[in-house]
Amino acid sequence: MDFILKSISYVLHPLIMPLLGVLFYFSKTPRFIPDPIQHAKIFSTVLLTIILPLLVYYLLRTLNKVESIYLKSTNERKLPLLINSVIISLIITRVFTSNEIVELYYFFVGILASTLACFALAIFKVKASIHMLAASGFFMFAVALGIHFKININGTIALMMILLGAIATSRLHLKAHTYPELIIGSLTGLIPQLLLLKWWL
Structure with a gap:
């Protein structure tokens, strides 16, 4: 059970959710x-939301800015989150623009x-x-x-x-988060998507 719960945190890592x-x-x-367009968009998503953040993580770890990929403390979260915001902004302006696939743009x-x-x-x-x-x-x-x-x-x-x-059970089992932190995280992810529905739904 311990192996399964640990595996959940790895397999269902936040980096894969945009691709999903x-x-x-x-x-x-x-x-x-057209398939070529789909393939190009998927490749760009993999490159920018998985490969690039992983490269940035290893760079930050080399520079002793982060200790693990789970970003356990609030201090080590700041720079990766800021860099990820820049990457997502690049996706919005270059990959999924508002005049192409509006649903994915607002996603x-x-x-x-x-x-x-x-x-x-x-x-x-x-946290x-x-x-x-x-x-x-x-x-x-x-x-x-x-x-x-x-x-x-x-x-x-x-x-x-x-x-x-x-995922919630896994994070609690690993003592990575408390119940309030899980709730805050859920609401922080859900509410922006909910508020943006009026622009495309």
Whole structure:
């Protein structure tokens, strides 16, 4: 059980959630989007939301700015969150612009808002669960897409609720967060996506 709960934190790391959102969108959208464009967007997402942040992390670790990939203290969270905000801004302006795929544009705007909110919380020494932030943001986006495209995603919703519970259990088991930190993280990820719905839903 200990191995399983630790594995959940690795497998469902916040870095993969933006990619899951993009893959989910392309798998559910009724719009025709040529395969080369989809592949290019997915590749750009992997490069900018997974590979680049990992390279930045190893650089920061080499410079002794962070101790682990989980960013356990609020102080070591500030710089990575700020850098990630710049990366997400680049995605919004170069990869998913408002005049191309509006749903994914606002999905990443929501991610940017959540990241900046988490950065602001870190400044005030408030630690929010980034795992829950990322997962709950994706969950809200998936629910909104189901409504937007009028498709049945009950299976996805059920699976996501199980995964949210698994992530929360994993973080508590590892003593990485307290209950309030999990709740704060969930709300920080969910609320921006919810507020942005009026612009595209």
